[in-house]
Amino acid sequence: MSKVITLLGSTGSIGTQSLDVIRAQGYQVFGLAAHSNVTLLLRQIIEFTPKAVAVVDPHAAEQLKAQLSTMPNPPVLLTGKEGLVELAAMPGADIVLNAVVGIAGLAPTLAAIESGKDLALANKESLVTGGQLVIDAVKKKGVHLLPVDSEHSAIFQCLQDAASAKSLTKILLTASGGPFFGKKKEELQQITAVDALRHPTWNMGGKITIDSATLMNKGLELIEAVWLFGLPADKVQVVVQRQSVIHSMVQYSDNSVIAQLGVPDMRIPIQYALTWPERVPGPAPELDFTTLGTLTFDVADEDTFLCLAAAKRAITKGGLCPTAVNGANEQAVELFLQDKIRFLEIGEFVARAAEEFSAGNGAYTLEELYACDAAARAMVRRLANA
Known part of the structure; x- marks a missing residue:
């Protein structure tokens, strides 16, 4: 069955391997997010044609904005930590895969759950720092929390x-x-x-x-x-x-x-x-x-x-x-x-x-x-x- 994915942390190790899986399964990509690796993110945008992207680093976001201005039908560009959270909550994806590193991944984890999406979680710090908040939100919304760490x-x-x-x-x-x-x-x-x-x-x-x-x-x-x-x-x-x-x-x-x-x-x-x-x-x-x-x-x-x-x-x-x-x-x-x-x-x-x-x-x-x-x-x- 075809699925639509929003991938947070798309330019990191887990993110690039996630795109290998998405490519192999023929899944669609709704959103991509990165911290600052504009060069790799732009290649991913060209290949997977997402509807929206988020870049956390403001300087990198300005660089990507200039690149996207030359493209036909570019994705919506969101910026900063707020943009990452907004992308996680945007309708259009069946599942959000959170591969952001560190406590920075907690807010988009909660946003994805609160928006009613299933969450594939590679950001272990979401549960380490805010386990009770995350588990309570999952129970309240009735979504699936799917572990990505190899051990879990x-x-x-x-x-x-x-x-x-x-x-x-x-x-x-x-x-x-x-x-x-x-x-x-x-x-x-x-x-x-x-x-x-x-x-x-x-x-x-x-x-x-x-x-x-x-x-x-x-x-x-x-x-x-x-x-x-x-x-x-x-x-x-x-x-x-x-x-x-x-x-x-x-x-x-x-x-x-x-x-x-x-x-x-x-x-x-x-x-x-x-x-x-x-x-x-x-x-x-x-x-x-x-x-x-x-x-x-x-x-x-x-x-x-x-x-x-x-x-x-x-x-x-x-x-x-x-x-x-x-x-x-x-x-x-x-x-x-x-x-x-x-x-x-x-x-x-x-x-x-x-x-x-x-x-x-x-x-x-x-x-x-x-x-x-x-x-x-x-x-x-x-x-x-x-």
Whole structure:
């Protein structure tokens, strides 16, 4: 069945792979959004002829406006963060795929849901920072929230048997371990951004690659899993699976375990979110078990990689504590990529946020959420003297 897609974050790693799936399935594109990569966005506009586009960066938006002025029947151009939110809510699409990076994805997530659209979610920070707001909105509007992260897609796929899903007792959330798996703190003292950007398996954007190196990405995914699947944090176990072939597993009350396997190709979970509940042929290659060799499992080192333990503490505390942890991490990663702090300080600052920020009474507004995010970022800048 043909679908019409609005894709937010179209020029990033997830966005370009999403367009591979859209191209392969012959889907239509209603809207595209990018932060500032006008060159790639313009190529996407020419190929997919969207009705509307959004560019967050004002200077980049002016560049694109000049380019579009020479085109016949150009798309509507929306600008800034407000334009991103407006595009997410615009009628015309069946589903919005949100691949924006960071807390910037929360507002368009809520806008898409409030407009009554199904949401394919690759922006994990939407649930990390505003999980209660997002889940409440999904229930109110009766829309589908479809996970795009490979791990959450794997869990979602394992739970498609509704009868068995009722007896879910544990989630086994897999992790690659990142580029520094097995190393201790003393070995990580001199790590640079160039070192941390070399991921062993996945080709991703800068922020998520650093998050993988610190294991913060797994911490964010643990928080996301709590919101998506309704289990407490102590029932979500992180398991290092270096080959990135087992994407996650679920355990049932009889202690049987169901796993989802596939090649490490993000187009598989992207496609499942867009075609659900159907499975159809797609652009990703098949998994060849005859060449696979060994599958290994290990424990994540929370003593060295403080971000994972901090994320667990944050979601256990609840309220706005996950928002604070996420804000601290986003600010710390930005400073690390600018060579203003050391690699290990990312985990130290995130752990500090988990310790110092309270859960409050559990309930919060969007305004309180953004104030907490700002306070966490300010704390990191103060600690870093930046």
